Amino acid sequence: KNHRQYGDIPAVDGRLPIVGNIFDLSKTHIVLTDWYRKYGSVFRFNLFGEEVVVLSSYESVFEALVTRGSDFAGRPHMSRTDYEGRNRNSIVWQSYTPKLQFLRKQIHSSLRMYGSGLGRLQHRCGFELEQLLDRIESQPDLTFDPWSLLYDSACNIMLDLTIGTRFPYEGEDLSQLKKINGLFNHSFGPGVSRILDRFPFLNCIRDEFKSLKTAVDMRNSFWADHIGNLQRPSTQDECVIQSLRDLAAKSSNSHFDISEATLKETFTNLILAGTDTTTTAITCLLLVLLHKPEIQDRMYQELDHVVGRSRAPSLSDRSSMPYTEACLFETLRLISHVPLAVPHATICDTTVLGKRIPKDTTVYINLWSLHHDPEVWHDPWEFDPGRFLDADGHLLPPHHECRRRLLVFGAGRRVCLGESLAKNRLFLFTTALLQRYDFRPASSLPDLDPRKFSLGIVLHPGHFNIKAIKRTNVDTTISGCGS
Numbered sequence: 001k002n003h004r005q006y007g008d009i010p011a012v013d014g015r016l017p018i019v020g021n022i023f024d025l026s027k028t029h030i031v032l033t034d035w036y037r038k039y040g041s042v043f044r045f046n047l048f049g050e051e052v053v054v055l056s057s058y059e060s061v062f063e064a065l066v067t068r069g070s071d072f073a074g075r076p077h078m079s080r081t082d083y084e085g086r087n088r089n090s091i092v093w094q095s096y097t098p099k100l101q102f103l104r105k106q107i108h109s110s111l112r113m114y115g116s117g118l119g120r121l122q123h124r125c126g127f128e129l130e131q132l133l134d135r136i137e138s139q140p141d142l143t144f145d146p147w148s149l150l151y152d153s154a155c156n157i158m159l160d161l162t163i164g165t166r167f168p169y170e171g172e173d174l175s176q177l178k179k180i181n182g183l184f185n186h187s188f189g190p191g192v193s194r195i196l197d198r199f200p201f202l203n204c205i206r207d208e209f210k211s212l213k214t215a216v217d218m219r220n221s222f223w224a225d226h227i228g229n230l231q232r233p234s235t236q237d238e239c240v241i242q243s244l245r246d247l248a249a250k251s252s253n254s255h256f257d258i259s260e261a262t263l264k265e266t267f268t269n270l271i272l273a274g275t276d277t278t279t280t281a282i283t284c285l286l287l288v289l290l291h292k293p294e295i296q297d298r299m300y301q302e303l304d305h306v307v308g309r310s311r312a313p314s315l316s317d318r319s320s321m322p323y324t325e326a327c328l329f330e331t332l333r334l335i336s337h338v339p340l341a342v343p344h345a346t347i348c349d350t351t352v353l354g355k356r357i358p359k360d361t362t363v364y365i366n367l368w369s370l371h372h373d374p375e376v377w378h379d380p381w382e383f384d385p386g387r388f389l390d391a392d393g394h395l396l397p398p399h400h401e402c403r404r405r406l407l408v409f410g411a412g413r414r415v416c417l418g419e420s421l422a423k424n425r426l427f428l429f430t431t432a433l434l435q436r437y438d439f440r441p442a443s444s445l446p447d448l449d450p451r452k453f454s455l456g457i458v459l460h461p462g463h464f465n466i467k468a469i470k471r472t473n474v475d476t477t478i479s480g481c482g483s
């Protein structure tokens, strides 16, 4: 049957009954990239009896996500996302339904990452960065685990945007959210946990399912304790959950069924997708700077020249700081820390590069192979911001081949909802930290090679400690950024 339906698409050899192709699922992105070299840009493998199609070249990914956008905009059916109706309520796991399109549009407009909304973001980041810098000052010997501190700051910004509140660093609330994040990441990576979707009867013995259940229970308690009845005064800035509540109350929207479960799932998606990804990207940039102090020096030079020491960096500096922007792009390319995006599914019979793909097929978008293809990226495992700069040191324009091929946020109908937010926050956090500190390793460092990072939904380099040394002559009255 598979051969009849998928006959156009090369199949990976060596499949066994029931389990399909056996490989190291904790390295799915690396194995799929090896297969790309052998089987080409569109191939299929069998995972516990299900045919999964993998798209690995820019041409195939662009055609699927952009040219045939809606055909590939679904999400596969997974028993893990059925749990507690998440597939009907979540942004990330819902298929391409009218409700999903409505939610995406509303969230996009509440986040307001344009015009005056950017001023609002800058103000929020400014406040949180002031707190972060104070917190760094209070660490013994200015030594700290960057991921952990950055996580709290990035999470507070997401909480503010989503529910209009933040939590103190000292309390239990932020560590609760960190735990929930870890549990979801463990249960939703593209690796071994996929077995649960095919063989749900294993749920009672697999610890990934236990993690999922605990994560959902903890999230529900967190919601009940902090958010369920949270009422915001109308004078404060708009936040996503409140504006969805307002829309849900309108009878014209009743058919979208924006229930409490939808609000809970939306909250979870935004907090988790919006915190871990950004925190890990900044942590990895710091890791780059520790491994390559010469890059840190060049970033200082640009920062000192454009911003100086007497005012905080602001979003309007972005266009005058091409080297910093190039370093951010290059970090995102090198680490490609959402290596297989989120699994897509076809919502109708369709084709890619002339090969037929039936409706309801799970499709993996291999962003990892896209960003490390040696034919496109010379020396792909080297950190080289120069890839994104022209001979005069200007940032390459967005339509340049290199920029177009950088798809770390995906593309098309399911493109990341936080792309603009993430890029702005990366800039503000990085420049605020570098304006104040010189960073040195304070423990043995993880390898900079992202092939050694561990895979969940997001790749992680592993924890390390960093020592911040105050840059001389920095005016210590500078607060946060742009506030």
Ligand code: HEM
Pocket (backbone or CB within 6 Å): 091, 092, 093, 104, 269, 270, 273, 274, 275, 277, 278, 281, 337, 338, 341, 342, 343, 365, 408, 409, 410, 411, 413, 414, 415, 416, 417, 418, 419, 421, 422
């Ligand atoms: C460096 C930071 C980030 C990276 C690399 C990243 C990357 C991605 C990728 C690759 C996807 C999957 C796209 C696909 O399915 O094809 C995604 C989806 C998503 N991201 Fe991000 N993301 C980042 C930050 C954020 C932030 C700050 C938010 C907060 C608003 C966010 C919210 C989401 C949501 C809600 C989705 C699901 C969209 C959907 O299914 O329709 N992300 N992201």
